[in-house]
Amino acid sequence: MEFIDLKKQYKVLYNEINKRVCEVLSNANYILGAEVAQLEKELAEYVGVRHCVTCANGTDALTLALKVLNIGTGDAVFVPSFTFFASAETIAMLGATPVFTDVREDTFNICVESLETEIKSVIKEGTIRPKAIMAVDLFGQCADYSKLEAIAKKYGLLIIEDGAQGFGGSINGKMACSFGDIATTSFFPAKPLGCYGDGGAVFTNNDRYADTLKSLRFHGKGSDKYDNIRLGYNSRLDTVQAAILLVKLKAFKDYELTQRNILAENYTRELKSKLNVPIVPEGFVSSWAQYTVKIDARDEFLQYLRDKGVPSMVYYPKGLHKQTALSEFPSHAARLPVTDKLCKTVLSLPMHPYMDEQDFRAC
Protein backbone atom coordinates (compact mmCIF):
# COMPACT_ATOMS: atom_id res chain seq x y z
CA MET A 1 0.00 0.00 0.00
CA GLU A 2 1.20 3.51 -0.81
CA PHE A 3 0.76 6.63 1.32
CA ILE A 4 -0.11 8.54 -1.87
CA ASP A 5 -0.45 6.25 -4.90
CA LEU A 6 0.83 8.28 -7.85
CA LYS A 7 1.62 5.16 -9.89
CA LYS A 8 -2.01 4.09 -9.81
CA GLN A 9 -3.11 7.56 -10.87
CA TYR A 10 -0.70 7.48 -13.81
CA LYS A 11 -2.07 4.09 -14.88
CA VAL A 12 -5.57 5.56 -15.07
CA LEU A 13 -4.52 8.78 -16.87
CA TYR A 14 -1.73 7.17 -18.94
CA ASN A 15 -3.13 7.66 -22.45
CA GLU A 16 -4.17 11.27 -22.05
CA ILE A 17 -1.01 12.33 -20.23
CA ASN A 18 1.29 10.65 -22.74
CA LYS A 19 -0.56 12.23 -25.64
CA ARG A 20 -0.36 15.74 -24.19
CA VAL A 21 3.28 15.41 -23.17
CA CYS A 22 4.20 14.16 -26.66
CA GLU A 23 2.45 17.16 -28.19
CA VAL A 24 4.64 19.48 -26.11
CA LEU A 25 7.76 17.54 -27.09
CA SER A 26 6.89 17.82 -30.81
CA ASN A 27 5.91 21.49 -30.66
CA ALA A 28 9.12 22.33 -28.77
CA ASN A 29 7.61 25.32 -26.94
CA TYR A 30 9.13 24.17 -23.69
CA ILE A 31 8.97 27.47 -21.82
CA LEU A 32 5.63 29.32 -21.48
CA GLY A 33 4.03 27.34 -24.31
CA ALA A 34 0.32 27.38 -25.11
CA GLU A 35 -0.43 24.77 -22.41
CA VAL A 36 0.78 27.15 -19.70
CA ALA A 37 -1.62 29.89 -20.81
CA GLN A 38 -4.48 27.40 -21.09
CA LEU A 39 -3.77 25.98 -17.63
CA GLU A 40 -3.64 29.47 -16.09
CA LYS A 41 -7.02 30.24 -17.65
CA GLU A 42 -8.59 26.99 -16.38
CA LEU A 43 -7.10 27.36 -12.89
CA ALA A 44 -8.32 30.96 -12.55
CA GLU A 45 -11.82 29.88 -13.65
CA TYR A 46 -11.91 26.95 -11.25
CA VAL A 47 -10.72 29.02 -8.31
CA GLY A 48 -12.93 31.96 -9.27
CA VAL A 49 -10.35 34.74 -9.53
CA ARG A 50 -9.31 37.03 -12.40
CA HIS A 51 -5.68 35.93 -12.64
CA CYS A 52 -3.55 32.84 -12.18
CA VAL A 53 0.20 33.21 -12.77
CA THR A 54 2.05 29.89 -12.64
CA CYS A 55 5.66 29.55 -11.50
CA ALA A 56 8.34 26.98 -10.70
CA ASN A 57 7.10 25.75 -7.30
CA GLY A 58 4.93 26.61 -4.30
CA THR A 59 7.83 28.20 -2.43
CA ASP A 60 8.53 30.59 -5.31
CA ALA A 61 4.80 31.31 -5.46
CA LEU A 62 5.00 32.56 -1.87
CA THR A 63 8.16 34.56 -2.61
CA LEU A 64 6.55 36.18 -5.66
CA ALA A 65 3.40 36.98 -3.69
CA LEU A 66 5.40 38.57 -0.85
CA LYS A 67 7.46 40.54 -3.40
CA VAL A 68 4.35 41.89 -5.13
CA LEU A 69 3.04 43.07 -1.76
CA ASN A 70 6.38 44.82 -1.22
CA ILE A 71 7.18 42.88 1.93
CA GLY A 72 10.76 43.06 3.16
CA THR A 73 13.07 44.35 5.88
CA GLY A 74 11.29 45.76 8.91
CA ASP A 75 7.98 44.05 8.15
CA ALA A 76 6.31 41.56 10.48
CA VAL A 77 4.39 38.75 8.81
CA PHE A 78 2.23 36.63 11.12
CA VAL A 79 2.39 32.95 10.24
CA PRO A 80 1.28 29.80 12.09
CA SER A 81 4.09 27.81 13.68
CA PHE A 82 2.38 24.54 12.76
CA THR A 83 2.97 24.42 8.98
CA PHE A 84 5.57 23.43 6.38
CA PHE A 85 8.90 25.26 6.63
CA ALA A 86 8.47 27.19 3.35
CA SER A 87 5.68 29.36 4.77
CA ALA A 88 8.13 31.12 7.10
CA GLU A 89 11.29 30.50 5.06
CA THR A 90 10.10 32.79 2.26
CA ILE A 91 9.23 35.58 4.69
CA ALA A 92 12.68 35.40 6.31
CA MET A 93 14.48 35.07 2.96
CA LEU A 94 13.07 38.46 1.88
CA GLY A 95 14.39 40.11 5.04
CA ALA A 96 11.02 40.32 6.77
CA THR A 97 10.31 38.82 10.20
CA PRO A 98 8.08 35.78 10.59
CA VAL A 99 6.08 36.15 13.81
CA PHE A 100 4.73 32.79 14.89
CA THR A 101 1.15 32.30 16.01
CA ASP A 102 -0.48 29.26 17.50
CA VAL A 103 -3.10 27.13 15.74
CA ARG A 104 -6.46 25.67 16.72
CA GLU A 105 -6.41 22.12 17.94
CA ASP A 106 -9.62 21.19 16.09
CA THR A 107 -8.82 22.54 12.58
CA PHE A 108 -4.97 22.73 12.75
CA ASN A 109 -5.29 26.24 11.28
CA ILE A 110 -4.25 29.67 12.54
CA CYS A 111 -5.88 30.67 15.83
CA VAL A 112 -7.28 34.19 15.59
CA GLU A 113 -6.99 34.85 19.33
CA SER A 114 -3.30 33.93 19.25
CA LEU A 115 -2.88 36.03 16.09
CA GLU A 116 -4.34 39.10 17.79
CA THR A 117 -2.10 38.58 20.85
CA GLU A 118 0.99 38.49 18.60
CA ILE A 119 -0.12 41.55 16.61
CA LYS A 120 -0.59 43.55 19.82
CA SER A 121 2.76 42.34 21.09
CA VAL A 122 4.57 43.50 17.91
CA ILE A 123 2.83 46.88 18.08
CA LYS A 124 3.79 47.25 21.74
CA GLU A 125 7.45 46.35 21.13
CA GLY A 126 7.53 48.83 18.26
CA THR A 127 10.64 47.54 16.46
CA ILE A 128 8.99 46.05 13.33
CA ARG A 129 5.88 47.03 11.34
CA PRO A 130 2.89 44.65 11.37
CA LYS A 131 2.37 44.16 7.64
CA ALA A 132 0.63 40.91 6.69
CA ILE A 133 -0.93 37.64 7.80
CA MET A 134 0.17 34.49 6.00
CA ALA A 135 -2.71 32.09 6.57
CA VAL A 136 -2.15 28.45 5.68
CA ASP A 137 -4.86 26.02 4.50
CA LEU A 138 -3.38 23.10 6.37
CA PHE A 139 -4.12 19.50 5.34
CA GLY A 140 -6.62 20.65 2.67
CA GLN A 141 -8.86 22.78 4.84
CA CYS A 142 -9.17 26.55 4.46
CA ALA A 143 -8.26 28.82 7.34
CA ASP A 144 -11.15 30.82 8.75
CA TYR A 145 -10.96 33.78 6.36
CA SER A 146 -14.02 35.69 7.57
CA LYS A 147 -12.41 36.00 11.02
CA LEU A 148 -8.98 36.74 9.53
CA GLU A 149 -10.41 39.47 7.30
CA ALA A 150 -11.93 41.19 10.33
CA ILE A 151 -8.55 41.20 12.10
CA ALA A 152 -6.70 42.31 8.96
CA LYS A 153 -9.09 45.24 8.63
CA LYS A 154 -8.79 46.19 12.29
CA TYR A 155 -4.97 46.37 12.14
CA GLY A 156 -4.52 47.38 8.48
CA LEU A 157 -2.81 44.13 7.45
CA LEU A 158 -2.62 42.30 4.13
CA ILE A 159 -3.58 38.62 3.83
CA ILE A 160 -1.60 36.03 1.89
CA GLU A 161 -3.30 32.64 1.53
CA ASP A 162 -0.76 29.82 1.47
CA GLY A 163 -3.01 27.35 -0.34
CA ALA A 164 -0.25 24.83 -1.13
CA GLN A 165 -2.32 22.14 0.59
CA GLY A 166 -5.70 23.78 0.20
CA PHE A 167 -6.36 23.64 -3.56
CA GLY A 168 -9.87 22.26 -4.15
CA GLY A 169 -11.18 23.13 -0.69
CA SER A 170 -13.83 25.80 -0.15
CA ILE A 171 -15.87 27.81 2.35
CA ASN A 172 -19.57 28.18 1.48
CA GLY A 173 -18.71 27.57 -2.18
CA LYS A 174 -15.84 30.10 -2.33
CA MET A 175 -12.79 28.17 -3.44
CA ALA A 176 -9.40 27.92 -1.74
CA CYS A 177 -6.78 30.17 -3.39
CA SER A 178 -9.37 32.93 -3.83
CA PHE A 179 -9.00 34.40 -0.32
CA GLY A 180 -6.99 37.34 0.93
CA ASP A 181 -5.11 39.90 -1.16
CA ILE A 182 -3.15 37.21 -2.93
CA ALA A 183 -3.04 33.40 -2.76
CA THR A 184 -0.61 30.69 -3.76
CA THR A 185 -0.54 26.96 -4.35
CA SER A 186 1.94 24.18 -5.06
CA PHE A 187 1.86 21.39 -7.63
CA PHE A 188 4.47 19.30 -5.82
CA PRO A 189 3.52 15.69 -6.68
CA ALA A 190 2.09 14.89 -3.23
CA LYS A 191 -0.25 17.91 -3.07
CA PRO A 192 -3.99 17.55 -3.83
CA LEU A 193 -3.28 18.66 -7.43
CA GLY A 194 0.28 17.65 -8.27
CA CYS A 195 2.41 17.55 -11.41
CA TYR A 196 5.38 15.29 -12.26
CA GLY A 197 8.03 17.54 -10.77
CA ASP A 198 7.87 20.97 -9.19
CA GLY A 199 5.26 23.59 -9.98
CA GLY A 200 3.30 26.39 -8.34
CA ALA A 201 0.88 29.24 -8.96
CA VAL A 202 -0.19 32.63 -7.62
CA PHE A 203 -3.84 33.79 -7.72
CA THR A 204 -5.18 37.32 -7.51
CA ASN A 205 -8.05 39.57 -8.57
CA ASN A 206 -5.66 42.53 -8.81
CA ASP A 207 -4.65 43.34 -12.43
CA ARG A 208 -1.54 45.24 -11.37
CA TYR A 209 -0.33 42.40 -9.15
CA ALA A 210 -0.82 39.97 -12.05
CA ASP A 211 1.30 42.11 -14.41
CA THR A 212 4.05 42.42 -11.80
CA LEU A 213 3.99 38.66 -11.13
CA LYS A 214 4.47 37.91 -14.84
CA SER A 215 7.44 40.25 -14.86
CA LEU A 216 8.93 38.92 -11.61
CA ARG A 217 8.84 35.27 -12.71
CA PHE A 218 10.76 36.23 -15.88
CA HIS A 219 13.81 38.17 -14.61
CA GLY A 220 11.75 41.33 -14.07
CA LYS A 221 11.05 41.74 -17.77
CA GLY A 222 9.24 44.77 -19.15
CA SER A 223 7.17 44.62 -22.32
CA ASP A 224 10.08 42.90 -24.03
CA LYS A 225 12.08 40.06 -22.54
CA TYR A 226 15.40 41.88 -23.05
CA ASP A 227 14.07 45.01 -21.37
CA ASN A 228 14.42 44.43 -17.62
CA ILE A 229 12.57 46.92 -15.48
CA ARG A 230 13.13 45.29 -12.06
CA LEU A 231 15.14 42.48 -10.51
CA GLY A 232 13.23 39.24 -10.66
CA TYR A 233 13.53 35.48 -10.71
CA ASN A 234 13.70 32.67 -13.20
CA SER A 235 10.56 30.93 -12.00
CA ARG A 236 8.28 29.55 -14.68
CA LEU A 237 6.17 26.41 -14.87
CA ASP A 238 7.48 24.06 -17.59
CA THR A 239 5.14 23.59 -20.53
CA VAL A 240 5.43 19.81 -20.01
CA GLN A 241 4.18 20.18 -16.44
CA ALA A 242 1.31 22.40 -17.59
CA ALA A 243 0.29 19.70 -20.11
CA ILE A 244 0.28 17.08 -17.33
CA LEU A 245 -1.67 19.40 -15.04
CA LEU A 246 -4.35 20.01 -17.70
CA VAL A 247 -5.13 16.27 -17.68
CA LYS A 248 -4.87 16.01 -13.90
CA LEU A 249 -7.02 19.11 -13.26
CA LYS A 250 -9.83 17.51 -15.28
CA ALA A 251 -9.61 14.29 -13.25
CA PHE A 252 -9.43 16.37 -10.05
CA LYS A 253 -12.63 18.22 -10.95
CA ASP A 254 -14.45 15.18 -12.38
CA TYR A 255 -13.90 12.69 -9.57
CA GLU A 256 -10.65 12.90 -7.59
CA LEU A 257 -11.84 15.57 -5.15
CA THR A 258 -15.04 13.56 -4.58
CA GLN A 259 -13.06 10.36 -4.05
CA ARG A 260 -10.82 12.06 -1.50
CA ASN A 261 -13.89 13.17 0.41
CA ILE A 262 -15.47 9.71 0.26
CA LEU A 263 -12.28 8.17 1.65
CA ALA A 264 -12.19 10.77 4.43
CA GLU A 265 -15.83 10.01 5.31
CA ASN A 266 -15.07 6.29 5.42
CA TYR A 267 -12.06 6.84 7.68
CA THR A 268 -14.09 9.04 10.01
CA ARG A 269 -16.97 6.57 10.19
CA GLU A 270 -14.63 3.67 11.03
CA LEU A 271 -12.23 5.52 13.34
CA LYS A 272 -14.27 8.09 15.24
CA SER A 273 -14.99 5.76 18.16
CA LYS A 274 -11.29 4.86 18.51
CA LEU A 275 -9.27 7.96 17.57
CA ASN A 276 -9.45 11.74 17.60
CA VAL A 277 -10.52 12.25 13.95
CA PRO A 278 -10.31 15.53 11.96
CA ILE A 279 -13.36 17.79 11.87
CA VAL A 280 -14.66 19.90 9.00
CA PRO A 281 -16.61 22.97 10.18
CA GLU A 282 -20.08 23.75 8.77
CA GLY A 283 -19.82 25.22 5.26
CA PHE A 284 -16.19 24.09 4.74
CA VAL A 285 -15.08 21.48 2.18
CA SER A 286 -11.60 19.97 2.53
CA SER A 287 -9.46 18.66 -0.31
CA TRP A 288 -7.80 16.34 2.23
CA ALA A 289 -4.15 16.98 1.45
CA GLN A 290 -3.75 14.82 4.57
CA TYR A 291 -6.13 12.84 6.74
CA THR A 292 -4.65 13.59 10.15
CA VAL A 293 -5.69 12.03 13.45
CA LYS A 294 -4.50 12.89 16.95
CA ILE A 295 -3.42 10.21 19.38
CA ASP A 296 -1.57 10.50 22.70
CA ALA A 297 0.08 7.07 22.44
CA ARG A 298 1.48 7.89 19.00
CA ASP A 299 4.61 5.75 19.11
CA GLU A 300 2.64 2.60 19.89
CA PHE A 301 0.14 3.38 17.15
CA LEU A 302 2.95 4.04 14.63
CA GLN A 303 4.40 0.63 15.46
CA TYR A 304 0.98 -1.01 15.15
CA LEU A 305 0.53 0.51 11.67
CA ARG A 306 4.06 -0.48 10.65
CA ASP A 307 3.36 -4.08 11.69
CA LYS A 308 0.21 -4.05 9.53
CA GLY A 309 2.12 -2.62 6.57
CA VAL A 310 0.11 0.63 6.56
CA PRO A 311 2.26 3.67 5.72
CA SER A 312 1.80 6.79 7.83
CA MET A 313 3.56 10.13 8.27
CA VAL A 314 3.99 12.72 10.99
CA TYR A 315 3.18 16.21 9.71
CA TYR A 316 4.76 18.02 11.51
CA PRO A 317 7.12 16.76 14.21
CA LYS A 318 8.50 20.24 15.04
CA GLY A 319 6.94 23.69 15.11
CA LEU A 320 8.64 26.39 13.03
CA HIS A 321 9.47 28.31 16.22
CA LYS A 322 11.77 25.39 17.10
CA GLN A 323 13.54 25.15 13.74
CA THR A 324 17.26 25.92 13.94
CA ALA A 325 17.20 27.97 10.73
CA LEU A 326 14.57 30.28 12.20
CA SER A 327 16.08 30.60 15.66
CA GLU A 328 17.11 34.21 15.04
CA PHE A 329 13.40 35.12 15.17
CA PRO A 330 12.54 35.01 18.84
CA SER A 331 9.07 33.69 19.48
CA HIS A 332 6.99 33.62 22.62
CA ALA A 333 7.24 29.85 22.84
CA ALA A 334 5.03 29.72 25.91
CA ARG A 335 2.27 31.17 23.74
CA LEU A 336 2.41 28.26 21.26
CA PRO A 337 1.17 25.34 23.39
CA VAL A 338 -1.18 23.86 20.80
CA THR A 339 1.57 23.69 18.18
CA ASP A 340 3.83 21.87 20.66
CA LYS A 341 1.04 19.46 21.60
CA LEU A 342 0.09 18.69 17.99
CA CYS A 343 3.71 17.98 17.10
CA LYS A 344 3.59 15.16 19.65
CA THR A 345 0.17 13.72 18.76
CA VAL A 346 -0.58 14.08 15.02
CA LEU A 347 -0.41 11.24 12.53
CA SER A 348 -1.47 11.23 8.87
CA LEU A 349 -2.96 8.14 7.19
CA PRO A 350 -2.75 7.14 3.50
CA MET A 351 -4.88 9.54 1.43
CA HIS A 352 -5.35 9.49 -2.33
CA PRO A 353 -8.29 9.21 -4.73
CA TYR A 354 -7.39 5.75 -6.02
CA MET A 355 -7.57 3.73 -2.80
CA ASP A 356 -9.63 0.57 -3.28
CA GLU A 357 -11.77 -1.34 -0.79
CA GLN A 358 -9.00 -3.86 -0.14
CA ASP A 359 -6.45 -1.19 0.84
CA PHE A 360 -9.05 0.61 2.94
CA ARG A 361 -9.89 -2.59 4.84
CA ALA A 362 -6.17 -3.21 5.40
CA CYS A 363 -6.02 0.16 7.15
Ligand SMILES: *Cc1c(COP(=O)(O)O)cnc(C)c1O
Ligand atom coordinates in the same frame (compact mmCIF):
# COMPACT_ATOMS: atom_id res chain seq x y z
C1 LIG B 1 4.38 22.20 0.01
C2 LIG B 1 4.16 23.47 0.71
C3 LIG B 1 4.80 24.66 0.31
C4 LIG B 1 5.89 24.70 -0.73
O1 LIG B 1 5.56 24.15 -1.96
P1 LIG B 1 6.74 23.59 -2.93
O2 LIG B 1 6.04 23.42 -4.24
O3 LIG B 1 7.18 22.30 -2.33
O4 LIG B 1 7.80 24.60 -2.99
C5 LIG B 1 4.47 25.83 0.97
N1 LIG B 1 3.58 25.85 1.97
C6 LIG B 1 2.96 24.74 2.40
C7 LIG B 1 1.96 24.84 3.51
C8 LIG B 1 3.23 23.50 1.79
O5 LIG B 1 2.62 22.41 2.23
